[in-house]
Amino acid sequence: MTVHQDTAVVPGIRRAVAGERDEIRRLIGEGFMADPVSGWVFPDEEHRRAAQPEFFGVYLDAALRDGWADVTDDLSAAALWLPVRAAGEGAEEDDLGDRLVRADRGNERVRIVGELTARVHPADRSHYYLPVIVTAPGRRNQGRGRALLATALDRCDREGVPAYLEASNARSKSLYERLGFVFTGTAVELPEGPPMWPMWREPRC
Template identity: 55%
Template sequence: MGVVIRTAGEGDRDLVVRLLDEAFQDDPVSSWVFPGAEYRRRTHHRLMAAFADAVFADGRVDLTEDGAACALWLPVPADEPAGDGPGEGAEDVPALIRAAVDPENERVELIARLTDGIHPSGRAHEYLWMIGVVPERQGEGLGTALIEAVLDRCDREGLPAYLEASSARGKVLYERLGFEFTGRALDLPDGPRMWPMWREPRTP
């Protein structure tokens, strides 16, 4: 039986935040932003909540029917960089996120600024901001199913897609789905490497 996927609504917010918090507790980038397991358990969920709220407002959250996996997508218009995240304008969004999530932690703000700096601009595309699968369900193909559902639409509409892989394992998975490393890695200060990846739409 295939994976059943639906678009999450505001009523799914708490589920999505819990899912992301659990899925990314041991992620290299999350571990860099929130060093120390106990500190991360106390604080990490606030950043996941900020991300989820931003995407609920300006993008789309896809959720497996069983609640075990979700993907956060943002549409980026042509000639408009992803900038400081959804809903940006005159406001300094990374600074606002830091103030709301963990004011004493400069890495909350820095990760947003650094990823903004490597985000390609010029062409409309779908941005896979985050994809999470609860640890006990990883390896079952849930993440692949979530991504392929959107990539199929991208192919039909002629839209590229973009993401930042936060682990070498994830990079290999995304390469299997047609993403290619842009050639400019992001090495976080005293932290892990991230791989920006771009996928051109496939034609029939």
């Protein structure tokens, strides 16, 4: 299906396959070059460009294994989703945080952002978590991100499952709010860095 939004034509949305892993990693790495949180985690631009595909590849591998990755047909945008089970509902210990730290050994900021986001991540209800959504720099403001979100949120509504994410800039926070997400009330304050806004969306049954 092709989504029309204003004068832009958004390619169809589909589920990514494992064989597209390298291309999606490159897309995410490039797409996050100007992200304020990524700029804080990887302050050196050259290192950021080299490290991000490996770093975000950890999330991608987890999504391909345990959740799912939605992409546009032309692989110009992607969204990674992970199922999170509530504490006491058979949730298993995950080493995702350790794998992220290992992806850029010696970078203390990776550990810091992981610990701070973990503190505010809801643990009392099962939900779908969106750790990454990205659009290629030359394809932004054309409705791709909204189309990716709409596809996943339709699933949340059908299944009656909440959704959770952390907005890394004010512009994306506004988009999420228009789609039904609500700021949880406790921002993640990175030391001398940009804020992150944890956001929760109840399913619309």
